[in-house]
Each structure stands twice: as structure tokens, then as C-alpha cells.
Amino acid sequence: MVTIRDIAKAAGVSPMTVSNVLNSHPQVRATTRARVLQTIDELGYRVNVAARNLRRGRTHTIGFAVPELDRPYFGDLATRVVAEAERHGLQVVIEETSASRDNELGALSHSRVRMYDGLILSAVGLGSRDADLLSVDFPMVILGERIFDGPVDHVAMPNIEGAAAAVRHLHEQGCRRVAGVFAGAVADADADVSMSSLRHEGYRRALAELSLPLDASLSISIPKLDLAVALEAVGNSLASGLRFDGIFCSTDYVAIAVIRALSDAGLRVPDDVKVIGFDNSMLSRYLIPSLSTVDTDTALVARTAVELLVARIDGDAAEPVQFVPPFRIVARESTRSAALG
Amino acid sequence: MVTIRDIAKAAGVSPMTVSNVLNSHPQVRATTRARVLQTIDELGYRVNVAARNLRRGRTHTIGFAVPELDRPYFGDLATRVVAEAERHGLQVVIEETSASRDNELGALSHSRVRMYDGLILSAVGLGSRDADLLSVDFPMVILGERIFDGPVDHVAMPNIEGAAAAVRHLHEQGCRRVAGVFAGAVADADADVSMSSLRHEGYRRALAELSLPLDASLSISIPKLDLAVALEAVGNSLASGLRFDGIFCSTDYVAIAVIRALSDAGLRVPDDVKVIGFDNSMLSRYLIPSLSTVDTDTALVARTAVELLVARIDGDAAEPVQFVPPFRIVARESTRSAALG
């Protein structure tokens, strides 16, 4: 391997001058610089980043711990995080946590964390009771669903408000019996404060406001926000006689399976049942019917998370920040009422 | 920051004994080990990975340069690469290249490459003429579409064969006038050997074999495999009078927009036009109609790429390997013929 010393010897200068050239320090004579650069080119030298990192104490790498990269929402998010990080000269290591608490803690406490300048943790397995575990000694931003009064910056989602607005939209479009699909044990009032339980809370609040029925059976609970699981759960509910004229889906992704289940049961969307999702994933407007949804500005979420993290990396010691992006309802075919059709 | 020396001092041993404990070397007395571990715990020590990397000459990190992470196929692929890499104790840094040749070369030549033990490059911008640029001095696996006789391992895709099989499937289902959607200047015989041009080649070969018409107008060319672009292109083609009873789409992703464009033009899938995609993305079976497609075993692609790379990292100096996964046609509703319906 060619090192800085080899270049120095070949160019007839000291290693430090080579270093100065590499780091574009101005106090190097033009002719010296040219000679060094040519030698670098000839010998095919490339800086050893591990050595530079050790010396500088920075890796210019951040971690992004994400539940499941193959869910479109997180694919979008990862894309935007990588792009934003690049604008700040940072690389991104993706760690998949499979939405498990253990893996999320692993992303935190695992020794390799020390290779990152900071961590963006999209927490879905951790709960409020884990707040004290988040007092880490490196820059971190929590991203996602849970409500913490934790010791770190947090980019949260408008879960309750967004879900409530989605239900109100269904009501405006004429729905009078509104179901919902949620992950986890949402029926349990003591349930952990997960994304789905927050969206379920918004769903229930809106139903109460609107004086719509709130049968427990209308809350379809699935163990995981997975297409196959959602298809089966909604199919079973319909087969066992459950009826509704509107349904709120915790994610656009799940909504695709829900629409399929409705179709398989002979129900038409939106004529028989109106469907709304959450996330405004890129596909949603191309589906048939196009999918109404809650847009939460993924780009803004990614940008804010990276900017908060960069500020902490640069030594910002202010109080932890909590940021919730705005949202808007995107009305498409899946909730269109016949009167407007 | 707590270092190994702090631990050594506090535990009354030498730094090297601490190192031995950290690395689970057996030749440390149990009582000494216990004392060191306790001190590590008390002082909150974590290994400095940059220093360890420098010393060991390994970072246990590989790069994965991918065109666009928000395209479902690459989201799937990234998920599987990350999972496979983890099985080998490797982390993955994702670099997005935006499918540009410059960024792909950047992933290669950029100095930061030196931080990786190896690189998996999903090349879509590079062409055969760039083969000599791939003679790099670190382990690399090219993944994806192009045909190289390059100096590196290559996991290719059955682009020509898969596309041809898709067209034959359309023919078997009764199609007699088959269009296709491709990215780039596919009409040009000198076109670069891109994924789309290879799939176009397969499309043309199958049409020729089957004695089906091969009008240039049936090859719908779009600048980019993007939903909005595909929607508009197919919409324009239909508006200008183009008619066909089957269409091969270069990816499942694009097929979603194509089905939407057909629907917007009042054409029913599969009754009026049958549609087949490529990739077997996870969504495909849940769409309405469910999407017929070419499955190329993404899991196998990811596993093979990581295994080849790991072998190179471990010093394997054998001749470059080329691997093409098998494929199969997955027939779903979007190509169902009335007779079978």
C-alpha cells in the first residue's frame, strides 16, 4: 500500500508537506504542490481514511437505524437521508433493526456506534420506558413515531392529528361506519405508545368527535404492518361478517393489501368502501383506484433530522428539540363519493 | 473519552491485557478478566473503532452503490444485501449514484472507498467501454444489468432471456401486437448495453421468433424508469393512436404507471391489454389486477454478490466470476386470458 511517506520520499519533501497538499492548505508553493500531486498520481496513492479518522476524531459517517428498508416509506426516507447527509459531507451506514427493540438498542450500545459521528434512530420498538437508555454520549436524533420526553432531539410524526384528519375526511365523503387497520395490541389502553397505537388514538378521537360508532371489532389489529398479514386479517374480518363503509389504514403500504382484500370479497372501492392510507408514498397516485392518504412531508422529516444531527455533531448543546412536521390530506379516488364522482 | 489505557490504569494491568480481554483471547486469567470487564463497565469504555481499523487494516464495512434507493427493487435489494452482509459481520454504507456514470465512477475512485473492505456496485450508468476503469485494487463485485468482460466478479441479470420469456408469455395468453416500455435510446442499435436495451433485445428476439409485428412505434422509449414519465409517455402513445393488446414493462414499478395510463385511456387490463412487468416486487401480487412478472430471485442475487465479495476480501485470487440467476415467469391477473378466466 502506498502511504504518505512513500509520496514524500519520491517527491523529495516531508510527509507533512504531502499532508498539506492533500488537505489543500494554502501555504504550499505552487511548484511543490504540483510535484506532490504528480507523484500521488504516478504512485496511485489514496488516503487511508481509517488513519485520518483516528487522527481527526471524526469519521464523517452517520448511522441510520431503520426498521425495514423494503417498506416503501423507509426506502423513501433512506433515500432522502442519504441525500441530505451528502450535502453535509456525511456518509450513511444503514442498519436494519427489523423493528425489534433489541436491535434498536443494539444500534445504540453496540461498540461499532463509535465509528459514527452520530446516529439517526428510527425507533419503533423502543418505548417511553426506554427514555433513560437514550442518554448516550454521542450525537443522536430519534426519528419517528413515539412520544418521548427523552434527552435527545426527536423528529416526531403527527400521528394522532393525521389519523384523526383522515377519519374526518372519510366522514366528509359520506362514511358512517369507519374501520381501521393497526399493528399491535391497540385495543389495550395500556398499549405501548407505538406508531399504530397513536394513529389508533387519532382514529378513536375522531370517531368520538363525529359521534360515529366505535365498535372494537372495527379496529382490525395485525401483528405487523405486512402485506400478507393485512390481506388475511381484513379478509377474515369480512368473511366473518364485519361491515363498514370506510377504512383507515395505518400506512399506504397496508392500504394496498386492504384494497385487495376488499376486492377479493366483492366490494368496490370507493363505491362500497372508501379507503385512506398514511404516508403519501410515491406509488399512491398511480394505483387503481388512486389512494387517498395523509402526506407528512418525508423530505422535510429527513432534512430536519439530518440538520439537527449535524448541529449536535458541531457541538450544539442546547436543550433537546422536538419537531413535528405539518401534514395534509391528499384526496384521491379511493375516497371519492358518488355525489362528487 | 475513556481509552484502553484508562482501563488498564484503573484495573492495575497493562493496556495489552485489556486488549486481550476485549478480543476474547483465552490466555487471560479468569479473575483478571473479571476485574477488567468490571472496570470497563464502571468507566463506560467503548472501543475506538477507527483505531482498531487502522491497526487491523480492515473496517468490516462494505460499500453498496445503488442507483435509486426509493425504487422498490433497490429497496428490496438493499435490505437483502444488508442482511447478508450482517451474516458475515459486515456493515454496509449505502451510496446513491442516481444512476449517473459520474457518481458510479465516484463510488469507485473517491478516496473514501479506502474505508471499505470492498464494494458492491450496482452499475447502470457504466458501460462496456468503462471496463478498464474497473481494474481497481480493492475487492469489488459488479451487480446488475450490463455485460462486461471486465476484470471483476459480476452478478448479471437474465435480461434478454427474461424479457423474451415475458413476451412469449403474452403471446401464449393470446396477444398478437405487443408493445414495450424501455428507458433510453433503445431504437438505436448502437445503444449502450443498458438494462433496458438488453430487455429490449429480448423483446425483439421473441417478437421475431414468434413472427409478431415489430413496429418501432411499439417500443415506447422513456428517458428514465420513472412513474410520472412512464404515465405520460404511454398516455401520449395511446392518445396518438397507438394500439396493442399486450405490453412488456421493463420493471414492475413502471408497470404500475402503465396500467394506470391504460385505465385512464379507458382500456381494461387484462381484457383489452395484457401487462407484464419484471422483478416480482413485493407489491405485485396485491395490485389490482395483480401483476404478472419475471422473478429473478433477488435474494439469491444479494446472497451471491455478498459471498463473492467476502471471498475476495478473504484473499480469493481466482479468475473473475460471472453469475446469472435463474428466472421464472409469474403469471397473475394482468395477463389472464378470457378463455382461462
Added chain:
DNA sequence: CTGAAAGCGCTTACAG
């Protein structure tokens, strides 16, 4: 404008 020297935190033959 250039260089000698120290040191980032760790690991590894080598010696005892």
C-alpha cells in the same frame, strides 16, 4: 513555505 516530532487508540509479535 517547509520539516521534525509527537500522538490519535489500538493490536501484535516478542519476551519473560
Added chain:
DNA sequence: CTGAAAGCGCTTACAG
């Protein structure tokens, strides 16, 4: 079973 010492390749005050 444990330690003293060298060194991975780089950067950075400091001196000239």
C-alpha cells in the same frame, strides 16, 4: 498468564 515497545498512516501545533 502478563508486559514493554513498536507501529498502523495520518495530522497538527510548533519551530525555523
